[in-house]
Amino acid sequence: MKNFFATPLRDEDFKKKNFCYETWIGNCFYAWDCGKAIGRYLEGLKEGKILGVKCPKCERIMVPPRIFCEWCFVLVEDFVELKDTGKINTFSISYISWDMKRLEKPQIPAVIEIDGASPGYGILHLISEVDPKDVKVGMRVKAVWKEEKEREGKITDIKYFRPY
Amino acid sequence: MGRRVAIVGAGMTKFVRRAKETGKELAYYAAKAALDSCGAKLKDIDAVVLGSAPDTFDGVHMKGEYLSCGAGAFGKPYLRCYVGGGTGVFSVAVGWYYIASGIFDTCLVVCEEKMSSYQPHPQGAFLTIFDHTTERPLGPNLLWIFALEMQRYMQTYGIKKEEIALVAVKNKKNALDHPAAQIAQEITVEDVLKSEVLCYPVQRLDVSPVSDGACAIVMTNEYLARRFTDKPVWVSGVGWCLDTAYWTNRDLCYPRYVEEAARMAYKMAGIRNPRREIDVVEPYDPFDYKELHHLEGLLLCDRGEAPQLLVDGKTQRDGELPVCPSGGLLGVGNPISAAGLMKVIEIFWQLRGEAGKRQIAKKAKRGLAQAWGDLMQVGTVVILEV
Amino acid sequence: MEQKENRKKEIIHFFGQLPVESLYTAGIAGERFLLGLKEGKFLANYCPDCDFVFLPPKLYCEFCFRELKEEDLKEIENKGILLSYTFTHIDTNGNRLENPIIVGVIKMNGTDTGFVHKLLNKIEDIEIGMEVEAVFAPKERRRGSINDIVGFQRID
Ligand SMILES: [Zn+2]
Ligand SMILES: [Zn+2]
Numbered sequence: 001m002k003n004f005f006a007t008p009l010r011d012e013d014f015k016k017k018n019f020c021y022e023t024w025i026g027n028c029f030y031a032w033d034c035g036k037a038i039g040r041y042l043e044g045l046k047e048g049k050i051l052g053v054k055c056p057k058c059e060r061i062m063v064p065p066r067i068f069c070e071w072c073f074v075l076v077e078d079f080v081e082l083k084d085t086g087k088i089n090t091f092s093i094s095y096i097s098w099d100m101k102r103l104e105k106p107q108i109p110a111v112i113e114i115d116g117a118s119p120g121y122g123i124l125h126l127i128s129e130v131d132p133k134d135v136k137v138g139m140r141v142k143a144v145w146k147e148e149k150e151r152e153g154k155i156t157d158i159k160y161f162r163p164y
Numbered sequence: 165m166g167r168r169v170a171i172v173g174a175g176m177t178k179f180v181r182r183a184k185e186t187g188k189e190l191a192y193y194a195a196k197a198a199l200d201s202c203g204a205k206l207k208d209i210d211a212v213v214l215g216s217a218p219d220t221f222d223g224v225h226m227k228g229e230y231l232s233c234g235a236g237a238f239g240k241p242y243l244r245c246y247v248g249g250g251t252g253v254f255s256v257a258v259g260w261y262y263i264a265s266g267i268f269d270t271c272l273v274v275c276e277e278k279m280s281s282y283q284p285h286p287q288g289a290f291l292t293i294f295d296h297t298t299e300r301p302l303g304p305n306l307l308w309i310f311a312l313e314m315q316r317y318m319q320t321y322g323i324k325k326e327e328i329a330l331v332a333v334k335n336k337k338n339a340l341d342h343p344a345a346q347i348a349q350e351i352t353v354e355d356v357l358k359s360e361v362l363c364y365p366v367q368r369l370d371v372s373p374v375s376d377g378a379c380a381i382v383m384t385n386e387y388l389a390r391r392f393t394d395k396p397v398w399v400s401g402v403g404w405c406l407d408t409a410y411w412t413n414r415d416l417c418y419p420r421y422v423e424e425a426a427r428m429a430y431k432m433a434g435i436r437n438p439r440r441e442i443d444v445v446e447p448y449d450p451f452d453y454k455e456l457h458h459l460e461g462l463l464l465c466d467r468g469e470a471p472q473l474l475v476d477g478k479t480q481r482d483g484e485l486p487v488c489p490s491g492g493l494l495g496v497g498n499p500i501s502a503a504g505l506m507k508v509i510e511i512f513w514q515l516r517g518e519a520g521k522r523q524i525a526k527k528a529k530r531g532l533a534q535a536w537g538d539l540m541q542v543g544t545v546v547i548l549e550v
Numbered sequence: 551m552e553q554k555e556n557r558k559k560e561i562i563h564f565f566g567q568l569p570v571e572s573l574y575t576a577g578i579a580g581e582r583f584l585l586g587l588k589e590g591k592f593l594a595n596y597c598p599d600c601d602f603v604f605l606p607p608k609l610y611c612e613f614c615f616r617e618l619k620e621e622d623l624k625e626i627e628n629k630g631i632l633l634s635y636t637f638t639h640i641d642t643n644g645n646r647l648e649n650p651i652i653v654g655v656i657k658m659n660g661t662d663t664g665f666v667h668k669l670l671n672k673i674e675d676i677e678i679g680m681e682v683e684a685v686f687a688p689k690e691r692r693r694g695s696i697n698d699i700v701g702f703q704r705i706d
Contacts, residue, residue, distance in 0.1 A: 001200050009181075
C-alpha cells in the first residue's frame with residue numbers, strides 16, 4: 001500500500017458534486033434536565049440573582065453551582081447569593097458565527113470572575129456597551145439584566161455585562 | 165513495569181480538506197501501509213485499538229463499529245478510545261498497556277477522522293462541547309475557548325502576537341517537507357498578523373485546518389519486535405490526565421493537566437531532567453500559541469518562556485530542541501485523532517533516521533509526542549526512545 | 551430554545567437542538583458500485599485469497615486485508631434469493647404508516663453477502679427463499695445511488 005495517499009476533492013469538484021454521495025439531516029431535539037444545581041441557578045437568574053455554592057469542607061465558593069465539590073468529593077447543598085459584578089479574566093472579540101460566517105457586529109465573549117465567589121471562579125458571558133478596543137483583562141463589569149417580566153430562568157436573563 | 169513495548173511499523177494517508185474515500189477506506193490505507201512497512205500480515209495482529217473523535221464529524225453513530233473492518237479488526241478484540249483531541253496520543257497509551265500487560269503480543273493502533281462529512285462547516289460539530297444550559301444559549305463558536313485561553317496566556321506573561329506567529333511560520337514551513345501535508349507554505353509573521361481576524365486574538369493563519377485522514381502503527385513486545393524490524397522504537401513512558409470540565413473556574417494561562425500527564429510519563433521513563441533528556445518534541449499545535457503553552461506544560465521551559473526559545477531559533481530542526489519537525493497540525497493538517505498519531509509517527513521516524521528532508525540535525529535518542537483536547541482539559545503524552 | 555416549568559415553578563428541562571447535517575462520499579469502492587447501478591448493472595468483487603464475493607464491492611477484503619482493485623470487479627446477474635424480510639408499520643418517529651414498508655435481505659446469485667432493499671410485492675406474495683430481481687428506476691432518473699434500484703420483486 002502506498003504511504004501518504006488519499007484522493008482529494010478540490011473545491012470545484014465539491015461544488016459541482018461530480019462524485020457519488022448522499023446527504024442527511026439529523027433530527028436531534030433534546031430536553032436536557034437542568035439538574036438540581038443548575039435548576040436552582042436558573043431560578044436565581046429569574047429573580048435577578050447570581051447564585052453560587054459553598055463546599056462545607058474546603059469552603060470554596062463556586063459558580064456555576066454544582067451539587068458536589070470535585071476536589072473534596074462531598075455533597076454541596078449550601079447556596080449563596082453572589083454579587084452581579086465581577087472582573088474580566090479573559091475575553092475575545094469574535095467576528096464569526098458557529099458555522100464560520102462573518103458577523104456584522106462582533107461579539108465579545110469573556111470569562112467573568114464573579115464578586116463573592118472564590119478568586120478565579122468565573123462564568124462565560126458576553127460584554128457590551130463598550131468599544132471592543134477598550135476592553136481589558138481585569139476590567140470591572142456589572143450584569144445588565146432583562147426586565148423582570150421578561151426573565152425566563154435562562155442564562156440570557158442577563159443580557160450581557162458592561163463596564164462600570 | 166510489564167513487558168517492554170515497541171513500535172515497529174507506521175503508515176498514514178495524505179491529509180486533505182475533503183477526501184473522496186470513505187472513513188473505512190482511509191483507515192484501510194493507513195492500517196495496510198503500517199502493516200506493509202514492517203512486513204506484517206493482518207493475521208499477525210492480536211488486537212486492534214481505534215482512536216476517533218466524536219461521531220458527529222463522520223456523521224456515523226457508533227463510529228468504532230463502523231470503522232472496524234477498515235481498521236483490520238475483523239474477528240479480533242477491538243476497542244475504540246476517545247479523549248477529544250488527546251485521542252491520537254492516548255490510543256498509543258492504550259496499545260502500550262495491551263502489550264505491556266502481556267494480554268496481547270501484537271496490536272494495531274489506527275486513528276481516523278473524516279471531518280468533511282459535517283455540513284455546512286465542521287466547526288459546528290464542536291458546539292456541543294459548551295454546556296447546553298449555561299453556555300450554549302449565548303451563541304458560542306468553537307474558537308471562543310481558544311481565543312479566551314490565548315488572550316489569558318498572552319496577558320499573564322506579556323507575550324506578543326508577533327512572537328506567537330513565529331510558530332505558524334516555522335510549522336507551515338517544516339510541513340513543506342512532509343509528503344502528507346495539507347497546508348504547507350512559506351509565510352511570514354506579517355502574513356499571520358494581516359490574516360483575517362476570526363476571534364481576536366485568533367487570526368486565520370493562527371489556526372490549523374479541518375482535515376480528512378488516517379494514521380496507523382504496529383506495536384509489539386520485546387520478544388517479537390525484531391521479527392518485524394531491525395530498528396524497533398521503544399515506548400518508555402505514557403501519561404494522561406484530565407482537569408475539571410468547569411473550564412471557567414481554572415486559570416487558562418497554564419495547562420496543569422499537561423504537566424500532570426508529562427510527570428507521569430517522565431517518571432515511567434526514568435527522566436529527571438526533561439530539558440536535557442528529551443531530544444525532539446511534537447507538542448500539539450492546533451493553534452500556534454498551543455505549541456508554546458504545551459512546551460511549558462511539558463516542563464521543557466519555564467512558564468511564559470517558550471516564546472523566547474522560538475525567537476532564539478532553538479526550536480528549529482537544527483536547534484537545541486527541535487519542536488514539531490513534522491510541520492505539526494498547522495502545516496500537515498488536523499484530522500483530530502489522526503493528527504495526534506501523526507505526531508507519534510513523526511517521533512518514530514525521527515528516532516529511526518527515516519524522516520527524510522525533515523530529519524533533525526542532532527542525533528536523537530529520545531522524543532516526546534503530546535496531544536490535548538476535550539474542553540481544554542486533557543493532556544496525553546508518549547515518550548519514545550531507541 | 552424553550553424550557554418547561556412544573557407547578558412549583560422549578561426549572562426542570564432545557565430544550566434544545568443539535569444541528570447535524572452530513573454529506574457522505576460514496577468512497578472509491580462505493581462509487582464503482584453506484585456507477586454500475588446507474589448503468590443498470592450489479593458489480594461485485596472477489597477476493598481470491600478468501601474465495602469470497604462481496605456485494606457491494608469493497609476497497610479491501612476485510613478478512614485478509616488484500617486490496618481489491620478496479621480490475622477485480624465482475625458483473626453478476628440480476629437475480630437473487632430472499633433470505634429474510636420484515637413489514638414495518640411505523641416511521642422513524644414512531645408514527646403509524648398507512649401502507650407498511652416491506653424490506654428484505656437478498657443474496658444475489660454468485661455473491662457471499664446479503665443486501666438490504668425494499669420489496670415491491672404484496673405481503674401475501676412474499677416468502678423466504680423466493681427468487682427476486684431488482685427493478686431499476688428509469689435510466690434518466692438514476693444518479694448513482696442505492697435508490698437507482700426502486701426495489702426487488704418476485705420472479706415466477
Ligand atoms: Zn471542597
Ligand atoms: Zn481476502
